[in-house]
Amino acid sequence: MKIVYLLASSMISGGGKVILQQADELARRGHAVTVVGPEEAPGWYFLRHARYERSPFASSERLREADVAVATFWTTIEPAAAAASGALFHLCQGLETDSAFYSAQREAIEDAYRLIPRKIVVSPHLREFLDRLGYSDVQDVGQSFEPEEFRGAARGEPSGPLKILLPGIFEIDIKGVREALEALRGLRDQGSPFRLVRVSPEPMSEGEGQWRIVDDYHRALPPRRMPALLADADIFLGPNHEKEGFGLPTLEALAAGLPAALSDTPSHRSIAGASAIFFPPRDVAGIRLAISRLLGDPELRRRLSEEGPARAARFRTVDVGDRLEEAFRRAVDV
DSSP states (O other): OEEEEEOSOOSOOHHHHHHHHHHHHHHHTTOEEEEEESSOOOTTSOOSSSEEEEOOGGGOHHHHHOSEEEEOSHHHHHHHHHHOOSEEEEEESSOGGGOGGGGGGHHHHHHHHHHOOOEEESSHHHHHHHHHTTOOOEEEOOOOOOGGGGOOOOOOOOSSSEEEEEESOTTSGGGOHHHHHHHHHHHHHTTOOEEEEEEESSOOOHHHHTTOOOSEEEESOOGGGHHHHHHHOSEEEEOOOTTOOOOHHHHHHHHTTOOEEEEOOHHHHHHHTTSSEEEOTTOHHHHHHHHHHHHHOHHHHHHHHHHHHHHHTTOOHHHHHHHHHHHHHHHHHO
């Protein structure tokens, strides 16, 4: 099959990594897969099998000739529907309409979603959300992931203050970073010793800087460097809201054996099961209590560290490739 993925931006992101992993896996199986985008090829990810074409979507010859075209963000849906002649899919990794960050575009996003009713999702709760919105052709293909990239040596007890790793863009509300910073600020004011390590695709904003709590900030960290950052941390904090799509950093943390405190969302429960401790989403006091437990209980950290990699090993890119092939072939044969 000739397959095209439409990439809205080459900026480093977990969602972008998933798109590129799917494309590479399908190309590894012998399909002619091209990722088309208006920007330079992502320098942070090496495509081993798929091709990258820098082109406006409207003038992409490969998009016009594709058997299958996959829109991957709401801004790519209309161009896919206008230019592609083959079967159309919308890869939905999260509902943009449920974020205040995109509130001004809510109507445009809803209109775009309706242009491609055939959806692909990476988590069961996203399928349920789309079902409730009236989309009946929704295929959950699971999350593409290579757990062996994150496996490291067994963790020992640190000699200094524990390092808490907090990912996500501060300004995007569903990432929950603001509540996490408020909770950690309270802990530090109470005298709890720790170092806060932040990682985000964007530079630290003025709003985040006003909290004056971050000790180390990593911007646009390439995927090849993420395993080392996880190995150097002691606790992972995942404060995503309920409507966050999947939470790829959480899966990476579990694979690396990093004890995790997570918001109690459908996505996090499906990823971590009982191999993490949970707090109510958006709950500053709950975050504070969860982090306090992990800071003060080395035995709990040890148990979660041992359990995490087995949970993460359930997610494999090869399984996603099987489900994508089935969905695409069924659509092309119609």
